[in-house]
Amino acid sequence: MNLNLLKTISASLSVAVILTSCDGLGKMIKKQKDIQYTVTPNPIEMHGDSIQFSVSGKFSPKLFQKKVTLTLTPVIKYAGGEKAFKPVVLVGEKSTDPGQKIGFASGGTFSYASDKIPFEPGMRNAKIEVRGEGSMKKKKKSFTPVELADGTMATSLLVRNDEKPMMAKDAFVKILPANQSTHIYYVINQSAVRSSEMSSEEMKNINAFIKNNLSNAFYEFKGITVSAYASPDGETDKNENLAKDRANSGSAAMMKEFQKNKDNNVTFGKTKEQFVVGTTKEDWEGFKSLMEQSTMADKDLILRVLTMYSDADQRRKEIKNLSKTYTELADKVLPKLRRAEITINVDKKARTDSQISELAVSSPDSLSVEELLYAATLTTDINTQAQIYAAAEKKYGSDWRTSNNLGCVLLMQNKVSEAGDAFKRAEKVAATQPAVSNNLGIVEAKNGNRAAALELYEKAGSGAETKYNKAILEVRMGKYSDAVSDFGNFKGHNLALAQMLSGNNGSVKETLDASSEKDMAYSFYLRAVSFARQGNNGEVLSNLKMAVEKDNALKAYAKDDVEFIKLRSDSGFTGLVN
Numbered sequence: 001m002n003l004n005l006l007k008t009i010s011a012s013l014s015v016a017v018i019l020t021s022c023d024g025l026g027k028m029i030k031k032q033k034d035i036q037y038t039v040t041p042n043p044i045e046m047h048g049d050s051i052q053f054s055v056s057g058k059f060s061p062k063l064f065q066k067k068v069t070l071t072l073t074p075v076i077k078y079a080g081g082e083k084a085f086k087p088v089v090l091v092g093e094k095s096t097d098p099g100q101k102i103g104f105a106s107g108g109t110f111s112y113a114s115d116k117i118p119f120e121p122g123m124r125n126a127k128i129e130v131r132g133e134g135s136m137k138k139k140k141k142s143f144t145p146v147e148l149a150d151g152t153m154a155t156s157l158l159v160r161n162d163e164k165p166m167m168a169k170d171a172f173v174k175i176l177p178a179n180q181s182t183h184i185y186y187v188i189n190q191s192a193v194r195s196s197e198m199s200s201e202e203m204k205n206i207n208a209f210i211k212n213n214l215s216n217a218f219y220e221f222k223g224i225t226v227s228a229y230a231s232p233d234g235e236t237d238k239n240e241n242l243a244k245d246r247a248n249s250g251s252a253a254m255m256k257e258f259q260k261n262k263d264n265n266v267t268f269g270k271t272k273e274q275f276v277v278g279t280t281k282e283d284w285e286g287f288k289s290l291m292e293q294s295t296m297a298d299k300d301l302i303l304r305v306l307t308m309y310s311d312a313d314q315r316r317k318e319i320k321n322l323s324k325t326y327t328e329l330a331d332k333v334l335p336k337l338r339r340a341e342i343t344i345n346v347d348k349k350a351r352t353d354s355q356i357s358e359l360a361v362s363s364p365d366s367l368s369v370e371e372l373l374y375a376a377t378l379t380t381d382i383n384t385q386a387q388i389y390a391a392a393e394k395k396y397g398s399d400w401r402t403s404n405n406l407g408c409v410l411l412m413q414n415k416v417s418e419a420g421d422a423f424k425r426a427e428k429v430a431a432t433q434p435a436v437s438n439n440l441g442i443v444e445a446k447n448g449n450r451a452a453a454l455e456l457y458e459k460a461g462s463g464a465e466t467k468y469n470k471a472i473l474e475v476r477m478g479k480y481s482d483a484v485s486d487f488g489n490f491k492g493h494n495l496a497l498a499q500m501l502s503g504n505n506g507s508v509k510e511t512l513d514a515s516s517e518k519d520m521a522y523s524f525y526l527r528a529v530s531f532a533r534q535g536n537n538g539e540v541l542s543n544l545k546m547a548v549e550k551d552n553a554l555k556a557y558a559k560d561d562v563e564f565i566k567l568r569s570d571s572g573f574t575g576l577v578n
Contacts, residue, residue, distance in 0.1 A: 023136065023139070024065030024066065024067055024068050024092070024136055025065065025068055025134050025135070025136045025139055025141055026141075027065060028063065028064065028065050028068055028070070028134055028143075029134065029141055029143060031063055032132070032143050032144060034059075034060055034063055035057060035058075035059060035063070035146075036057060036058040037055060037056075037057050037130060037146055037148055038055070038056045038057070039053055039054070039055050039128060039148040039149050040053060040054045040055075040056070041053065041153075042148070042149045043149050043150060043151050043152060043153045043562040043565060044128060044149050044151075044152050044153065045152065045153040045154075046119045046123075046152055046153065046154040046156065046157070047156075047478040048476070048477045048478035048479075049118060049119055049476065049477075050116040050117065050118055050119055051076070051114075051116065051117050051118075051119050051123065051152060052113070052114055052115070052116045052117075053074075053113075053114050053128070053149075054111065054112060054113045054114065055072075055074060055088070055111075055112045055114070055130065055148065056109065056110065056111045056112070057072075057109065057110050057112075058107070058108075058109045059102050059107045059108055059109070060107045061103075061104075061105055061106055061107040062104060062105065062107070063107060064090070064092055064102040064103070064104060064107065064108065065092050065104065065136070066092040066093050066094040066095070066104045067092050067094050067095050067136050067137070068091075068092045068095065068134050068135070068136045069089065069090070069091050069092070069095050069097040069099060069134065069135045069136070070089070070090045070091075070132055070133070070134050070135075070143075071087050071088075071089050071090075071132065071133045071134075071135075072087060072088050072089075072090065072112070072130050072131070072132050073085065073086075073087040073130065073131050073132075073133075074112075074114055074128060074129070074130050074131075074148070075128070075129055075130070075131055075145075076117075076123060076126050076127070076128050076152075077126060077127045077128075077129065078120070078122045078123045078125060078126035078127075079122045079125065080120055080122040080123075083117055085114040085115055085117065086114065086115045088100070088110065088112040090102050090110055092104060119152070119154065121154075121157075123152045123154070124151060124152055124154050124560045124561065124562070125151060125560040126150075126151055126152055127147055127149070127150055127151075128147070128148045128149040128150075129145045129146060129147045129148060130145065130146050130148055131143070131145045132145075132146075150562065150565060151560070151561075151562035151565060152562065153562050153563065155497070155500070155501065155529060155561075155563060156475050156476065156478070156480075156497070156501055158493075158497055158522060158525070158526060158529075159472055159475040159476065159494055159497055159498075160472075160493055160494055160522065161445075161446065161472065162472075162494070163442040163445060163446075163468075163469045163472060164465040164468050164469060164490075165407070165408040165411050165412075165438070165439050165442055165465070166404075166408070166434070166435035166438045166439060166463070166465050166466075167404070167405050167408050167435070168373075168400070168401035168404050168405055168433075168435055169373075169401075170370050170373035170374045170377070170401075171370050172350070172370040172371060172373065172374035173350070174349065174350045175347045175348070175349055175350070176347070176348045176350070177346070177347060177348075178219065178346040178347065178348040179343055179344065179345055179346055180205075180206050180209050180210075180343070180344045180346060181206070181341060181342065181343045181344075182200075182202045182203050182205075182206045182341075182342050183202060183339050183340070183341055183342070184197045184198075184246075184249075184250045184253065184339060184340045184342065185197060185335065185336070185338060185339050186246055186338040186339065186340075187338070188231070188233075188234075188334075188335075188338060189234060189238070189242065191242060191245035191246045191248075191249050192249060193249050193250065193252075193253040197253075198253060198257070203257075206342075206344065207257060209344075210257070210258070210261075210269075210344065211261075213346075214261065214266055214268060215263070215266060217349075218348060218349050218350075218351075219346055219347070219348055219349070220346065220347045220348075220349060221268045221269070221344065221345070221346050222345040222346065222347060223274060223275075223276060223345045224251075224254065224269060224274055224275045224276065224342065224343070224344055224345065225275075225276050225278070225342070225343040225345060226247050226250050226251045226254070226275055226276070226277045226278070226340055226341070226342050226343075227247075227277075227278045227279070227280065227340070227341045227343075228243045228244070228246040228247035228250060228277070228278070228279045228280070228339070228340040228341075229243055229246070229279070229280045229283040229286060229337055229338070229339055229340075229341075230242045230243045230246070230280070230281055230282055230283065230337070230338065231282075231283060231287070231334040231335075231337035231338045232282040232283060232284050232287055232312060232315070232316065232337070233316065233329075233330070233334050236281065236282060236312055236313070239281045239282050240279070240281035242281075243279035243280060243281050244279050246279075246338075246339075246340050247277045247278070247279050247340060248277070249340070250340030250342060251272065251275040251277060251340075251342075254269070254275070254342050255269060255270065255271075255272065255275070257269070258270050269344075282312055283337045284306070284312070284315070286336075286337050287306075287333065287334075287337060288303065288306055290333050290336060290337070291303055291306075291333065294332070294333065296325065296328060296329075296332075297325070298322055298325040301322065301325075302319060302322070302325065302329075305318045305319060350371070351371070353378055356371050356374065356375045356378065357375055357378050357379065359371075359375075360372055360375035360376070360388045360391070361384065361387065361388070364388065364391035364392070364395065365391075365395055369392060369395075369396040369399050369401075369402065372388055372389075372391065372392035372395075372396070372402075373392060373401060373402070373405065375388050376388040376389055376392075376405065376409075382409050382412050382413060383413075385409045386406065386409045386410065386413065389402060389405045389406035389409055390406055392405075392406075393406055393422075393425075397425070397429075398429060399429070400426040400429040400430035400433060400436065401426075403422050403423070403425040403426035403429070404422070404423065404426040404433070404435055404436055404439065406422045407419040407420070407421075407422030407423040407426065407439055408439065410422060411439070411442065411443075416443055416446050416447065419439075419443060420440070420443040423436055423439045423440045423443060424440070426439075427440065434459075434460045434461045434463055434466070435460075437456045437457070437459040437460035437461075438456070438457065438460040438463065438465060438466045438469065440456050441453045441454075441455075441456030441457045441460060441466070441469060442469060444456060445469065445472070445473060450473055450476070450477070453469075453473060454470065454473060457469060457470045457473075464488055464489070464490070467486040467487075467488055468486065468487055468488065468490050468494075470486050471483040471484075471485075471486035471487045471488075471494070471498065472494065474486060474498075475494070475497065475498055475501070480498050480501040480502035480503075481502045483498040483501075483502075484498045484499055484502055484504075491511055491514050491515040491516075492511070492512070492515040492516065492517040492523075493512065493515070493517050493520060493522055493523050493526060495511055495515075496508045496511040496512045496515075496523070496526055496530075497526060499511060500526070500529070500530055500533070505530055505533050505534065508526060508527065508530040509527055509530060512526065512527060519550075520550070521546075521547050521548075521550035521551035521554060522547070522551070522554075524543045524544070524546040524547035524550065525543070525544065525547040525554055525557075525558070527539070527543040528540045528541075528543040528544040528547060528558075528564075529561075529563045529564075531543065532563050532564055532566070532567070533563070537567060537570065537572075540564070540567065540573075541567075541570075541572045541573065541576065544558060544564075544573075544576055545576055548576055548577075555576065555577050555578075556577070558576070558577045559577040559578070
């Protein structure tokens, strides 16, 4: 090649290098390390399933060239790939491109709020960097990427999905009153018991009950109460004695009925001491009650007499003055007041717990719905509970409690779809029951349908269980203060987590230590996070050690957790998580 040509080419290249190194874009790239970037928060945080942060920057004087356009793009890099956020465009003071102006002589600052992007689990172990591309006229050059943050704080993921289903309660009682009552009616001014009274339909029924159940182990005969009355149409003194005589004759007549039982082992009702006697010499209250129920023409007039006069003799006088009315009273009302009321006090005892438990499995159709619902509470085996509730629903499907409680047990077995079907069956029977709405809300929450879950929780009302379940969603949505309020008195891991995320880090240990969940692996882990935020490394390592001993899977989780980013070079920490 011609020597003169080589000299010409060499000279041209030298000029090009000099020009390139001296243009504005080249100068900026040469001084790019002087650009100051700040990301807030750092580490970045997941908030309500999304990532968003702000970036600010500062350019010193004579750094941002007048005609340069600089496009900065934050990027998150993680094991699943990388995602770019929306860019921010900065322009020199003489650039014609749109963007935030940065002065040359004075320098300048910029601020930028990223868009939201959905969080992915792999982003816990990630890096945020900003990538720059400068342009001036037709020239484009890439700036060296600058790392802004290391990892994503996703502590809200520690919320436990321990939603609280609402079981319907049984109405089972072990002892039911089964008292039996009968009456003996008397002729005016007499206390003798007529044979017809001892063969009345009322008396036949009570005698049949006594005969059938006196020796029945499920019935406990406790005593006999006799209340005797006189009608308020005779002299007061005579009525008092008459009521006493009727109490005695009624007791004696009833005792004879019990004495017909020749079983010497059965003593109930055979002695006078078992009868508790009371008397009412003039039954004005009974008289008033019968008048209120009557259709007599002068009903209101007689009731007014009772209101106007408190003296018994005056009342009788005023009523007897109504001669036609009094005749009707004597025939239809007063005979019902000349009586002895006899009550056999009886308690009906339920089957024993062991009997109910056995029948609930072997012969559930022989039990009432209350017995079946109660039987399920007598075992802690959820498979047996499911079997009992399924049997109860089969026989008593019109009772919403059977389907609802079956659904609750299916939730405990993590059979979410089957539980949802059971709750829907309960809803068809009792659409307004708060428990059903609460439980359907849990199913929607577990299926990821937060809006539907919240709607159902609102329908369920403000029960403690429903508010707790709502609080779990509020943690996931980043509404930490609301969650603290709604967790209420349910002390434990989730409340402590919400307190920490809402800024009340000091309550975490106290809340956990006072709860039944204090020895859970995740509770020790949460204590470790709390102490990391306080800079107490000794307590961090102590609690983290307990956490990983109880759940080895927490080793890997802690290794990527930016809550412990300041300990990643600590030998005590690395010894625990590796």
